[in-house]
Amino acid sequence: MVGLSEGEKQFLRGGIEQDLRSDGRTRHQFRSVYVETGVIPQANGSARVRLGATEVIASIKAELGKPSLLHPDKGKVSIFVDCSPTAAAIYGGKGGEELSMELSVALERCLLGGKSGAGAAIDLSSLVLVEGKVCWDLYIDALVVSSDGNLLDSLAAAIKAALSNTGLPKVNVVLGASPEEQPEVDVSDEEFLQFDTSTVPAIITLTKVGKHYIVDATSEEESQMNSAVSVSVNRNGQICGLTKRGGAGLDPSVILDMVSVAKHVSQQFTSDLDSEIAAAEASDE
Amino acid sequence: MRDLHLSLNQTQRVRLQAALDQLESYAASTAAAAASVTVADSIPVNHEDNILKGHGTSDLDGQVVATLCGVVERVNKLVYVRALRSRYKPEVGDIIVGRVIEIAPKRWRLEINFSQDAVLMLSSMNLPDGIQRRRTAVDELNMRSIFVENDVICAEVRGFQHDGSLQLQARSQKYGKLEKGQLLTVPPYLVKRRKQHFHHLDQYNVDLIVGCNGFVWVGEHVETSEKESTLLSDKPSGKQETDNSVPLETRRHICRIANAVRLLSVIGLTLTVESVTETVEASLRSNIEINEMLGSEFYVQTVEREAQRRASMVRKRS
Amino acid sequence: MGPPPTLPTSHSFSSPSPKTLQETKTPFEIRFALLSSLSIQNHGMRHLKGEIGVVSKADGSALFEMGNTRVIAAVYGPKEIQNKGQQMNNNEALVRCEYSMANFSTGDRTRRPKGDRRSTEISLVIRQTMEACILTKLMPRSQIDIFVQVLQADGGTRSACINAATLALADAGVPMRDIITSCSAGYLCTTPLLDLNYAEDSAGGPDVTVGILAKMDKVTLLQMDAKLPLDTFENVMQLAIEGCKAVAQYIREILLENTKQLESRRGS
Numbered sequence: 117m118v119g120l121s122e123g124e125k126q127f128l129r130g131g132i133e134q135d136l137r138s139d140g141r142t143r144h145q146f147r148s149v150y151v152e153t154g155v156i157p158q159a160n161g162s163a164r165v166r167l168g169a170t171e172v173i174a175s176i177k178a179e180l181g182k183p184s185l186l187h188p189d190k191g192k193v194s195i196f197v198d199c200s201p202t203a204a205a206i207y208g209g210k211g212g213e214e215l216s217m218e219l220s221v222a223l224e225r226c227l228l229g230g231k232s233g234a235g236a237a238i239d240l241s242s243l244v245l246v247e248g249k250v251c252w253d254l255y256i257d258a259l260v261v262s263s264d265g266n267l268l269d270s271l272a273a274a275i276k277a278a279l280s281n282t283g284l285p286k287v288n289v290v291l292g293a294s295p296e297e298q299p300e301v302d303v304s305d306e307e308f309l310q311f312d313t314s315t316v317p318a319i320i321t322l323t324k325v326g327k328h329y330i331v332d333a334t335s336e337e338e339s340q341m342n343s344a345v346s347v348s349v350n351r352n353g354q355i356c357g358l359t360k361r362g363g364a365g366l367d368p369s370v371i372l373d374m375v376s377v378a379k380h381v382s383q384q385f386t387s388d389l390d391s392e393i394a395a396a397e398a399s400d401e
Numbered sequence: 402m403r404d405l406h407l408s409l410n411q412t413q414r415v416r417l418q419a420a421l422d423q424l425e426s427y428a429a430s431t432a433a434a435a436a437s438v439t440v441a442d443s444i445p446v447n448h449e450d451n452i453l454k455g456h457g458t459s460d461l462d463g464q465v466v467a468t469l470c471g472v473v474e475r476v477n478k479l480v481y482v483r484a485l486r487s488r489y490k491p492e493v494g495d496i497i498v499g500r501v502i503e504i505a506p507k508r509w510r511l512e513i514n515f516s517q518d519a520v521l522m523l524s525s526m527n528l529p530d531g532i533q534r535r536r537t538a539v540d541e542l543n544m545r546s547i548f549v550e551n552d553v554i555c556a557e558v559r560g561f562q563h564d565g566s567l568q569l570q571a572r573s574q575k576y577g578k579l580e581k582g583q584l585l586t587v588p589p590y591l592v593k594r595r596k597q598h599f600h601h602l603d604q605y606n607v608d609l610i611v612g613c614n615g616f617v618w619v620g621e622h623v624e625t626s627e628k629e630s631t632l633l634s635d636k637p638s639g640k641q642e643t644d645n646s647v648p649l650e651t652r653r654h655i656c657r658i659a660n661a662v663r664l665l666s667v668i669g670l671t672l673t674v675e676s677v678t679e680t681v682e683a684s685l686r687s688n689i690e691i692n693e694m695l696g697s698e699f700y701v702q703t704v705e706r707e708a709q710r711r712a713s714m715v716r717k718r719s
Numbered sequence: 720m721g722p723p724p725t726l727p728t729s730h731s732f733s734s735p736s737p738k739t740l741q742e743t744k745t746p747f748e749i750r751f752a753l754l755s756s757l758s759i760q761n762h763g764m765r766h767l768k769g770e771i772g773v774v775s776k777a778d779g780s781a782l783f784e785m786g787n788t789r790v791i792a793a794v795y796g797p798k799e800i801q802n803k804g805q806q807m808n809n810n811e812a813l814v815r816c817e818y819s820m821a822n823f824s825t826g827d828r829t830r831r832p833k834g835d836r837r838s839t840e841i842s843l844v845i846r847q848t849m850e851a852c853i854l855t856k857l858m859p860r861s862q863i864d865i866f867v868q869v870l871q872a873d874g875g876t877r878s879a880c881i882n883a884a885t886l887a888l889a890d891a892g893v894p895m896r897d898i899i900t901s902c903s904a905g906y907l908c909t910t911p912l913l914d915l916n917y918a919e920d921s922a923g924g925p926d927v928t929v930g931i932l933a934k935m936d937k938v939t940l941l942q943m944d945a946k947l948p949l950d951t952f953e954n955v956m957q958l959a960i961e962g963c964k965a966v967a968q969y970i971r972e973i974l975l976e977n978t979k980q981l982e983s984r985r986g987s
Contacts, residue, residue: 120551121553121580122552123553123581123620124583124584126580128583131652139660139695140695148695156870162823171774173821173870198821202791202868208817209833210834259823261773261791424983425980425983438978439975440895441895441896441897468896470890486890487778487893488796488891516860516861668984671986707986
């Protein structure tokens with residue numbers, strides 16, 4: 117996809133070694149993040165996030181549903197990512213499907229926890245209205261509009277921004293007399309409950325190029341990666357999910373080191389993101 | 402119109418708007434502003450003049466109509482539309498930077514931001530041994546030792562062939578492979594054709610090549626004679642192993658210059674060696690970190706500086 | 720994911736966000752009432768918005784909004800033909816188009832496979848419409864890719880896509896013989912209506928989509944999906960053409976402003 121000459125590759129790798137990347141960033145520095153909320157008025161919440169030339173849109177739609185039998189105390193959340201051909205011609209036709217799937221699954225792993233929903237970064241139990249009867253189903257759809265590396269982190273950031281833009285209508289549920297009877301649901305048009313996003317983690321992807329690893333890689337830098345570790349870290353510094361990609365094997369101690377770096381970087385990034393979200397919400401109103 | 406994706410605070414927003422308004426007011430006083438057209442606009446002409454219709458114009462019921470967005474230019478009888486944003490329009494003699502995408506028999510094909518790939522024939526470039534002679538089958542087999550796929554090279558536009566393909570040539574020591582640096586792409590309309598497109602920025606030990614096609618190369622300075630010797634040595638890979646690192650000091654300069662180019666291109670200011678070095682110096686003067694050059698504060702400062710520069714130009718003229 | 724489980728109540732909940740409750744819930748009668756009191760020509764059109772340069776890596780790109788309908792178009796090229804097999808004619812550019820809808824673009828969230836019949840048809844319509852205005856002969860042996868992405872669908876998506884594509888092509892500096900714009904019109908309760916939104920479109924009346932070459936005053940696209948007396952059809956089509964002209968006027972303004980801005984920043 118990104119073709120670099122031998123000379124450029126060496127320059128890029130040399131820069132990472134010397135802690136001065138091609139655009140002047142250090143290894144652990146993010147590009148500046150730009151957030152805009154409420155971009156899809158038809159959705160319950162939405163946001164557009166730009167990280168350099170990477171641009172993604174996330175939207176949240178909420179529907180009333182029934183909790184699954186296995187987990188009557190949890191709502192349901194599903195994440196779908198789509199890569200628009202506007203980002204690159206290769207995403208046309210079925211070209212983007214593999215990448216879309218990879219990103220969707222990685223996001224689900226990092227944000228939603230396992231099948232049981234245990235350890236989920238989004239509080240699923242807050243979505244339940246009546247245990248075993250009524251809950252919110254959140255559909256998170258994201259779209260990659262323009263791509264210049266680090267899609268996963270931008271998508272996670274966009275989802276977080278969209279969630280904080282989300283207002284769930286207040287619902288009154290009147291249970292029937294007998295358990296078989298269907299409960300009556302009254303959805304308020306006026307009252308909305310803000311979604312609590314303080315626990316939603318940020319994903320930090322560390323891309324290993326040569327001996328060192330960098331955050332927020334551009335697509336040129338990603339073309340030189342030998343492996344990457346994506347760590348989702350919440351505000352309290354807890355790790356909520358982890359994905360390793362790329363063929364090259366990593367020494368376990370290196371992985372631990374990368375995780376601790378990710379944890380460290382996430383603090384700065386989360387606070388930057390939060391202030392951007394707050395600014396976007398303020399200008400949106 | 403082009404959305405600025407930077408978070409500006411209130412004062413920055415006001416300052417930026419003021420500077421942009423100033424730029425606009427200077428432009429409004431020039432003829433170019435009045436001559437801006439969009440697709441399908443009629444261009445007023447005096448038909449008695451036997452005008453010649455050039456690029457970006459077409460004939461519709463006797464009217465001259467623009468087929469591009471841009472600025473109407475008139476040279477004697479010729480009327481044409483100078484496009485702004487578009488792909489590169491080659492002219493013979495242009496110096497360009499391109500990327501090899503394919504090695505075909507006796508030729509390399511290059512991506513140069515044109516509507517088709519350009520062709521560099523083996524016979525259109527100096528051989529490594531520097532001797533003028535017929536190209537042999539052995540030379541053809543050795544093409545890979547000169548350029549391989551993805552190599553960034555610098556060449557000159559030779560012209561169009563009968564079949565409509567664009568031919569390049571590289572018949573001088575200054576042309577050839579570019580290494581140890583980074584390639585940036587900017588919209589070609591920001592690059593003006595000038596006498597010089599190779600710049601050796603002595604104080605920074607950096608080479609800046611502003612290709613007419615909008616590909617800009619920023620790399621460590623290479624002595625032309627040295628380049629010759631690397632071309633002469635049959636095993637260039639062996640040499641690269643020995644010194645492949647760019648000194649940190651030079652790398653700082655390369656990145657700073659590259660970010661200056663990025664910034665100017667995002668704002669949409671003309672790219673010349675002067676505007677680039679001026680931006681670099683301004684960033685050094687105000688102690689801006691290299692990556693901060695892409696931030697909002699320096700963006701606003703750069704627009705303000707441009708407005709001041711044009712103000713002083715206007716004052717000088719009057 | 721299968722469809723959401725059947726709800727324990729009859730209340731099927733489509734959830735507009737608080738900000739747009741008003742717009743999305745407006746029944747067409749309200750607008751109809753407004754319309755009949757005003758002259759149709761100027762007041763049937765929803766709010767228009769165009770923005771150039773939204774995808775930084777593309778050669779040309781634009782966002783176009785008609786009311787709540789919002790689409791992005793990106794143009795790559797003219798560039799070397801990638802798949803020589805697709806080349807029909809050596810003397811002109813190959814134009815390709817792909818239309819896609821975001822999952823979140825419609826009111827009720829659906830997940831549709833890529834390349835279904837509807838999007839294939841719209842891709843074809845957009846391609847043919849744009850081919851009519853691109854001066855393909857000036858760019859032999861090259862290809863132009865147009866990608867349109869619907870972010871939000873509220874009626875008139877194909878019109879919005881064509882308008883966005885026109886802006887994106889102009890931004891990419893692709894030579895065109897004219898500006899192509901599109902607008903739809905319908906006929907409801909004995910009144911011709913301009914630029915139908917989703918609610919009006921699904922009310923059952925005809926939907927006439929027209930695309931015109933604005934300066935030459937020629938129709939390049941005409942689609943209708945219901946029966947209508949001929950003289951009424953004439954009125955509806957005329958209304959749609961008026962709509963196209965209003966869009967063309969707006970697009971010209973945006974392009975001119977953009978051109979002036981680029982030129983003023985570039986300086987001399």
